[in-house]
Amino acid sequence: MARRDADAAAFAALLGTLTPNNQGWAQHAGVLMLAVAHSSFPANGNPNRHALYDTGAASAQMALQAAALGLQIHQMAGFDPQKARDAFAIPEGFEPVAAIALGHVGPAEALPDALAARETAPRQRRPIGEFAFFGSWQG
Numbered sequence: 001m002a003r004r005d006a007d008a009a010a011f012a013a014l015l016g017t018l019t020p021n022n023q024g025w026a027q028h029a030g031v032l033m034l035a036v037a038h039s040s041f042p043a044n045g046n047p048n049r050h051a052l053y054d055t056g057a058a059s060a061q062m063a064l065q066a067a068a069l070g071l072q073i074h075q076m077a078g079f080d081p082q083k084a085r086d087a088f089a090i091p092e093g094f095e096p097v098a099a100i101a102l103g104h105v106g107p108a109e110a111l112p113d114a115l116a117a118r119e120t121a122p123r124q125r126r127p128i129g130e131f132a133f134f135g136s137w138q139g
């Protein structure tokens with residue numbers, strides 16, 4: 001985790017792992033984070049095949065908590081995991097899964113046109129029937 005104001009070097013390092021598109025807006029976030037999965041159980045070293053699921057679930061809970069506090073997180077697949085590993089000395093057995101920006105929502109007009117259009121477009125969610133099935137796959 002790196003705060004833009006308090007941990008400028010770490011913030012810049014994390015920002016540098018993001019794709020140029022993501023850097024464009026994420027540079028203004030108050031905080032940048034990495035969601036990292038622990039691929040094995042610390043107690044016995046056995047593989048944790050739910051590590052990615054756990055990490056995504058934890059991030060989703062953070063999204064809800066942020067919203068409850070009047071903040072917002074923005075999750076990103078658009079980052080370079082190897083760069084993140086190098087920049088923060090993340091050891092083997094831990095997988096950088098996503099980058100996350102946290103902050104207060106800024107005005108859409110401050111964004112470049114394409115991002116402003118995305119930000120203000122009506123949210124469309126896929127119908128549940130497209131991805132939840134009864135009985136059998138796609139049943």
Ligand SMILES: Cc1cc2nc3c(=O)[nH]c(=O)nc-3n(C[C@H](O)[C@H](O)[C@H](O)COP(=O)(O)O)c2cc1C
Nearest residue numbers: 019021022073074075076077078079098118123124
């Ligand atoms: C795993 C994952 C990766 C994502 N990667 C990116 C990304 O690299 N850049 C980006 O701008 N949005 C990315 N998104 C989308 C945003 O996090 C967010 O879901 C999207 O802007 C929709 O926002 P809304 O829920 O307010 O409609 C990603 C979302 C998820 C779940």
